[in-house]
Amino acid sequence: MVNGATEPFVVGSKSFTAVAINTAAKAGQWIKTKMGDINRVDTKYSTHDLVTEVDKGSEKLIRNLIMTHFPNHSILGEEGVEPGPEASAKALQAMSDEEYLWIVDPIDGTTNFVHGFPFFSVSIALAHKGEVIVGVVYDPTRDELFVAEKGKGAYMHGKVTAVCLDDKLADSLVATGLPADRIGALPINLRGIQELAPKVRNLRVAGSAALHLAYVAAGRLSGFWEIGLNAWDIAAGALLIQESGGHVTDTEGKPYHLAVRNILATNGHIHEELKCELVLAKATGFEA
Ligand code: IPD
Numbered sequence: 001m002v003n004g005a006t007e008p009f010v011v012g013s014k015s016f017t018a019v020a021i022n023t024a025a026k027a028g029q030w031i032k033t034k035m036g037d038i039n040r041v042d043t044k045y046s047t048h049d050l051v052t053e054v055d056k057g058s059e060k061l062i063r064n065l066i067m068t069h070f071p072n073h074s075i076l077g078e079e080g081v082e083p084g085p086e087a088s089a090k091a092l093q094a095m096s097d098e099e100y101l102w103i104v105d106p107i108d109g110t111t112n113f114v115h116g117f118p119f120f121s122v123s124i125a126l127a128h129k130g131e132v133i134v135g136v137v138y139d140p141t142r143d144e145l146f147v148a149e150k151g152k153g154a155y156m157h158g159k160v161t162a163v164c165l166d167d168k169l170a171d172s173l174v175a176t177g178l179p180a181d182r183i184g185a186l187p188i189n190l191r192g193i194q195e196l197a198p199k200v201r202n203l204r205v206a207g208s209a210a211l212h213l214a215y216v217a218a219g220r221l222s223g224f225w226e227i228g229l230n231a232w233d234i235a236a237g238a239l240l241i242q243e244s245g246g247h248v249t250d251t252e253g254k255p256y257h258l259a260v261r262n263i264l265a266t267n268g269h270i271h272e273e274l275k276c277e278l279v280l281a282k283a284t285g286f287e288a
Pocket residue numbers: 050105107108109110111176177178179180206207208209210226228229233
């Protein structure tokens with residue numbers, strides 16, 4: 001306890017990264033115990049956008065742990081925001097001036113979790129004045145914890161992660177998503193899939209954007225793109241990739257920042273080629 005009498009429940013002397021790791025691991029282990037034991041599945045923005053009591057419980061646990069250590073920090077968590085792209089953009093905007101902002105996806109890959117398909121993750125990032133300084137993505141199924149600190153590299157269980165060397169789309173394994181927004185984002189992303197599927201070695205659509213990004217960082221995927229994501233899907237994974245030697249922009253090649261929703265994240269070598277295909281397919285985002 002360093003905060004003494006005035007803040008008796010505040011636990012001090014832990015680094016941001018240690019708290020992020022500990023919190024993601026605790027939430028992930030709890031989520032794992034709930035596999036196959038879900039009481040309630042509700043829909044949010046669309047009938048394809050699911051939420052369970054486990055998403056909400058995980059977010060509560062994460063908030064409590066972060067607040068125990070850093071009561072003056074702010075938290076942007078998916079389950080604390082009204083559903084839909086406008087509400088999430090607004091929520092991020094409203095918090096963009098916070099000095100320390102934790103950005104949390106308590107379960108990324110809820111559809112997989114609901115079906116017992118073992119590919120989902122907990123994603124926790126910490127931004128300082130709008131710049132992500134810590135990113136953790138935890139896969140409880142494989143007990144794989146990916147962690148990055150700005151300027152200090154990225155690791156998975158003590159081993160440095162590095163992007164792969166694939167330098168042609170034809171030799172690349174690329175992932176994307178099928179966005180829950182079936183009216184807006186999905187048709188755009190499908191144009192990209194149509195264009196790219198014949199040109200890459202293969203495509204993967206496994207259902208957790210954050211874990212796909214961690215896989216790019218770890219060299220297991222050559223790249224990832226998706227239209228219409230939220231800050232909590234991307235923030236931790238983007239830092240993992242940057243700290244593993246890769247490149248993260250929006251789908252038009254503009255620099256990544258927290259409000260970017262259309263993400264292109266690669267090992268760097270295939271970035272330009274992948275971007276050009278998305279441009280060709282008119283699959284970089286919504287028409288202005
Ligand atoms: C979803 C997953 C999925 C992606 C969707 C996201 P959620 O997040 O990351 O892979 O295609 O666009 O909304 O709802 O499971 O947290």
